[in-house]
Amino acid sequence: MAKADQIKALISSHLKKDEERFRTIALQLAATEARRGHTSLAEDIRKLVDSTAQRSLKLVSVSPELSDLLIEQEPAANHASLVVADRIEEKLSRIVAEHRQAPKLANFGMRNRRKILLAGPPGTGKTMTASVLARRTGLPFFVVQVDRLFTRYLGETNAKLRQVFAVIRERPAVYLFDEFDTLGTARGSENDVGEMRRVLNALLQFIEEDRSEGLIVAATNNVGSLDPALFRRFDDILQYGHPDRNAIEAVLRNRLATFIGRFKLGPVLAVAKGLSHAEITEACNDAIKDAILADRRSVTQKALIIALRDRKGVYGDPE
Numbered sequence: 001m002a003k004a005d006q007i008k009a010l011i012s013s014h015l016k017k018d019e020e021r022f023r024t025i026a027l028q029l030a031a032t033e034a035r036r037g038h039t040s041l042a043e044d045i046r047k048l049v050d051s052t053a054q055r056s057l058k059l060v061s062v063s064p065e066l067s068d069l070l071i072e073q074e075p076a077a078n079h080a081s082l083v084v085a086d087r088i089e090e091k092l093s094r095i096v097a098e099h100r101q102a103p104k105l106a107n108f109g110m111r112n113r114r115k116i117l118l119a120g121p122p123g124t125g126k127t128m129t130a131s132v133l134a135r136r137t138g139l140p141f142f143v144v145q146v147d148r149l150f151t152r153y154l155g156e157t158n159a160k161l162r163q164v165f166a167v168i169r170e171r172p173a174v175y176l177f178d179e180f181d182t183l184g185t186a187r188g189s190e191n192d193v194g195e196m197r198r199v200l201n202a203l204l205q206f207i208e209e210d211r212s213e214g215l216i217v218a219a220t221n222n223v224g225s226l227d228p229a230l231f232r233r234f235d236d237i238l239q240y241g242h243p244d245r246n247a248i249e250a251v252l253r254n255r256l257a258t259f260i261g262r263f264k265l266g267p268v269l270a271v272a273k274g275l276s277h278a279e280i281t282e283a284c285n286d287a288i289k290d291a292i293l294a295d296r297r298s299v300t301q302k303a304l305i306i307a308l309r310d311r312k313g314v315y316g317d318p319e
Contacts, residue, residue, distance in 0.1 A: 006032075023049055066163055069148055075134035075141045075174075082132045083250045083277060084125050088238050092129065095236065096136045099215065113235040115207060115216045117180075119223035120240025123278030126219040127176065129238070134174040139214055144177045149199065157199045165206045172214040180218040207233045248272045248280060252304075255284040259291060261298035268301060271308045283307040 010025045026049045034042035076082070084092075098105060098112035105112055116133075118126040127143075134141035144164060149157045168175055210216065218234070231237065243251060248269050253260060272280050286307040287299040 063163075066160075066167065069145050069160060069164060070167060070175075071143045071145060073131065073141050073143060075139075076128060076131040082125060082128050083243065083247050083254065084129065084240070085244075085247070088129075088240070091236060091238055092133065092136075095133065095215070099137050102213070114212075114214070115210070115234045115236075116218070117223075117231070117234040117237045118217060118219045118240065119237060120221070121242065121276060122221050123276030124240040124242065125277050126240055127178065128277075130174055130176040130217040130219070133215060133217065137174065137215070140171070140173040142173050142175050144175055146177050146179050158202045161199065161202055161206060165210060168210065168214060168216065169212045172212065174215045174217060177216070177218040180220045204230065204233060242274060242276055243280070245269055245273070247277075248275075251277055251280045252284060255281050256288065256299060259288050259297075259299050261300055263301035268304055268308065271305050271312075275308065275311055279311045280308070283311045286310070 006025060006029055010022065010029070026045060030042040030045040030049070033039075033045065095113050095116065099114065102112040118129055120126060131141055133139075149160055207216065223239075249265060252265065252268065252272070272283070275283070283304065284299075284307070287304045290303045290307075291297070291299045
């Protein structure tokens with residue numbers, strides 16, 4: 001039977017309404033019983049855990065009319081997969097710390113930082129940052145498909161935004177407004193139309209008036225295209241760029257892990273210069289697949305350099 005400490009931990013997590021820990025301990029119990037030969041009991045426990053998880057998922061599902069605008073994703077499992085500059089990491093730690101101590105700040109009339117703008121070129125870690133924030137704070141992670149407001153709901157975007165922010169108020173989570181440029185294009189530009197101006201004004205108002213408990217994160221690839229009026233609505237603005245030499249090495253080591261071979265990284269780092277985090281990661285994936293297909297236990301320097309040069313060729317910087 002289950003150990004006493006497991007039973008106590010199970011009861012404690014239930015009383016604290018810590019569903020994730022409750023599920024983890026229950027699955028540990030199932031594994032313990034399976035090792036003892038109690039396969040039927042182990043299977044029953046797993047089925048109960050799975051059915052509970054399914055009911056939980058149904059409770060947090062968004063309404064059908066918002067299902068293509070609000071997409072729930074699993075937060076990043078590995079914090080180390082996010083490689084950013086120290087100044088950004090310091091700000092992220094501050095955001096998480098203020099979220100955890102929000103009640104303490106509220107006692108002094110202060111609010112935690114919870115409206116964040118991420119700005120930088122594609123593939124530099126903005127989306128991963130939002131996902132990691134969800135993992136570190138223990139909040140669910142939703143991506144708001146901003147572009148669909150115009151491709152599918154032109155003429156009713158204001159109403160859709162109102163519904164989205166109603167969900168944000170009711171359900172604490174990390175909400176990533178991806179491709180924020182779509183809504184934030186500078187007012188008065190050539191691309192400006194009446195509908196976009198109305199939506200932008202509505203969005204500014206929704207952001208300013210929002211007092212929910214979750215985090216609102218907006219990501220833009222081109223901060224210069226955003227109306228300056230947006231900036232004061234955010235508590236913090238994080239600027240991203242292409243990784244430097246140390247960051248490139250960290251990305252390589254994190255992604256290659258046990259597949260990294262015994263070779264000098266200097267030439268690899270030189271070739272990778274100018275690529276984004278995402279491009280370097282994809283090059284690593286290509287090199288790992290080459291190693292697997294060739295029945296090798298590690299990638300070679302040559303394969304990695306070729307993969308990186310291919311990425312440079314794809315993005316217009318061939319060597």
